[in-house]
Amino acid sequence: MEGSDLSTKKCIPCSSKDIHAMSRESAMELLPQVKNWELVTDNDVMKLQRSWKVKSFTKGLEFFQLIANVAEAEGHHPDLHLVGWNNVKIEIWTHSVGGLTENDFILASKIDSLDTEYLLRKKKIASS
Template sequence: MAQLTQQKCEACTKDSKPVTPDEIKQLKPQIPQWDLIDNQDEDRLQRSYKFPDFKTALEFTKKVGDAAESEGHHPSITTEYGKTTVTWWTHAISGLHRNDFIMAAKTDEIAQNF
């Protein structure tokens, strides 16, 4: 299986298939610091990153936003003083798709440069 960071997101529709529990078991080890959360009966991936100040957190937010725009897959991002929380899920299916794991891995890759 190719590393998640080397993969591209595919366009999703309401008919796209969510990841199965077995697929989650295979993909999750590539993003070990991400939490699987349930938000209003929707599975999501979430992780918070700490930074020394607001400016750095905002720069990170911008880079994640740029990556999201280039992949056509958009997260929820909360930026605070010294902290950015990123939440990935696929709106079209109200749950998790392989795209969310790809983007979580790419978010971790962006964070390595901060």
């Protein structure tokens, strides 16, 4: 698995008999390939989670549409949250197995490769 580019892989169907939830150790090995994503456990379910600040409510919806296009193409759908007017949070896990699979890391990598800079709030740079 090392050295493989997750964004070039394709999600395998969740109905496949070959898909099983991975161990925490396996997830920790893949985590460095999806920078800025966190491994979280929610009700004993491991998930990938990441947050962004967008410029506006409508930019958040545009961001969701970009993600929806990738998710549909992969047949793998994350949980999308727009909290407040500009806080986007995404959680990814394979619902059918109740945990993480390589599909989740593939989707996270594909989301990371989207051109979203025009949607995101710029961090204010402190003047020296």
